[in-house]
């Protein structure tokens with residue numbers, strides 16, 4: 001995907017009368033406008049003499065009306081639409097398959113222009129919807145309990161590819177441009193490690209927060225990290241930021257090194273020291289949580305619960321722990337902890353003053369739950385061109 005700077009250069013080249021064939025060939029790569037802020041669009045259309053309001057119009061067409069091609073932007077003059085079409089795109093992801101769970105959760109398996117898998121999950125809840133987006137295609141971290149790890153890192157996604165996942169999910173569920181009846185929350189808990197794609201992630205969040213567009217503000221977004229310490233510290237400096245969740249997965253370095261090898265780079269004491277710094281910057285209403293995936297007979301004993309509580313208490317952390325029962329997936333050698341174990345684990349945490357909450361898995365039957373995203377195609381997909389209204393009742 002082109003950056004705006006590269007495009008600026010190419011536009012200049014195109015307007016040069018002596019542009020060589022090679023340069024013209026380079027023009028075939030088009031800028032993805034879905035990742036552009038309103039100011040970037042104003043600058044972009046300004047570079048070929050269009051007024052600022054055209055930039056605003058295009059921004060609203062992409063982000064508010066959620067249109068997926070320039071042809072539909074009929075409030076924009078035809079000549080400008082044609083020029084935009086030659087230079088740019090608003091659609092880079094194609095939905096390959098779409099799976100609907102018994103509980104209403106939908107998983108979208110998409111492909112980038114360079115044929116890499118991207119997965120997005122839509123989770124309807126009583127008072128709001130949650131969309132779980134991916135920050136990377138595949139993932140470089142090798143957490144042993146996560147299926148996505150088996151893909152390895154294919155590449156990081158651009159801001160435009162992150163925003164487009166949300167547009168595609170909303171259009172599919174409610175129809176193109178239809179305002180969702182409930183609020184939309186986002187979680188950066190799909191494939192990938194968001195903090196290894198920090199700039200594009202933050203850019204996507206800024207674009208989505210615009211009131212003239214999707215208007216999903218950072219306060220409605222939670223980003224989860226396996227513990228990229230420098231980015232936790234960087235986020236602590238950013239005033240307008242999403243909520244943060246930290247995946248712990250094990251209470252000791254010895255076990256965390258095995259389950260989440262990122263721990264060898266940033267061990268628990270270093271991670272929790274960064275968390276403490278972050279906690280000091282929390283504002284009223286801001287959520288900061290830990291996640292702990294419970295693996296039967298691996299990290300769910302009474303002793304593990306005590307170690308986890310002691311670790312958090314030693315670092316004087318007040319954050320709540322979300323206990324996630326493991327979502328099984330065939331090649332992974334783990335099972336979810338039995339319900340009594342989860343209750344017992346939770347009561348030990350509570351007895352040591354650590355608040356915890358058990359997360360209900362969603363969309364397990366369609367491989368849409370945490371740690372199950374790995375471009376699986378086993379279940380019966382519903383064709384992606386299905387009438388969205390009918391899909392809602394099916």
Ligand code: SAH
Nearest residue numbers: 146189193224225226247291326327370371
């Ligand atoms: N890389 C980021 C975000 C993606 S994973 C991170 O590690 O936080 C999102 C959450 O799903 C993490 O808390 C992770 O520990 C959890 N998870 C991964 N695989 C899982 C599985 N098979 N079952 C349940 N939770 C899982």
